[in-house]
Amino acid sequence: MSFINYASREINCKIVYYGPGLCGKTTNLQYIYQKTAEESKGKMISLATETERTLFFDFLPLALGEIRGFKTRFHLYTVPGQVFYDASRKLILKGVDGVVFVADSQEERFDANIESLENLKDNLEEQGFDLEKLPFVIQYNKRDLPNVSSVEELSNLLNPRKVPELEGCAMSGEGVFETLKAVAKLVLNDLKKGG
């Protein structure tokens, strides 16, 4: 969970991007990395296979600025999306403050989205978290592709609780910062409540 450091006046929060394989989690982070000023970001680390599939995680530290005299830092992580990396995926969820579920809007990935969301719930439960109580947003990615399900259809299926949901195209950056902002807002509001 969040780390509040009164000595250095910093708040650190951990946000995890979750979703099925090739849905665009790493692409989200890469876009944020590219578009963030040098002084606000650290090195982006990608532990990936030779074919650039995430093997363990991507990591991007971001310093967003000050809030009430405290430097606000967000550590963004992605999980490996491929089904067989489940053991690694669980580990990344440790100590999470907020989750972004990146859904692949393409019709043929409909089932993969459901499977991944169920997997997220199970893995969070195993770490003692309840998805219903965590800051959580959903991004419907790849909206620019021709064969996509409608947002309404995706929303009915993946978002019965009606958490903040955003349309995105991580390749071109559409919706990427809006998603980050939405989850950061929920995380900070949680902190406000003393979570």
Added chain:
Amino acid sequence: MLGPQSSLVMYDEEYQRILLLLERLLRESNSKVIFLVDKNGQLIAATGETANLDTTSLASLTAGNIAATGGLAKLIGEKEFSILFHEGEKDNIHISIIGGRVILVVIFDQRSSLGLVRLRVKKASNELAIVFEDLVSRTEREAISSSTPSPFAEITDDDIDNLFN
């Protein structure tokens, strides 16, 4: 011991105690760099030759490393592997878990030895564990007492919006 889901809160006084312990360990173990990381990958404190080191990345990878070996441990029926050691050509890394949640990382070269580092780390670990126990009880006390309200209780939507401008 800190629970896996409680927020870690660091106060100035405890931070200074931790830094003193780390600086002493650095001297006594003849090592190059020492840092302390939360199991979730947040850097708590660092001392030594940190100028050319990306400590944020180191912290995150260390936590990932501990998490992965912890996963391995469970698979073979162990609770955790409390010490990890990585040997390089020049520099070596000694990683140990303190009080179940905090990770102590010592980087050393040929000026020291694994034996010396292990010996000094053991002593320092016990003392660091006490500081973290104090920290937990202080956090609990502060949470109950209304005299020190959370500085975040007053956060407004505008504050949050400003972060993104």
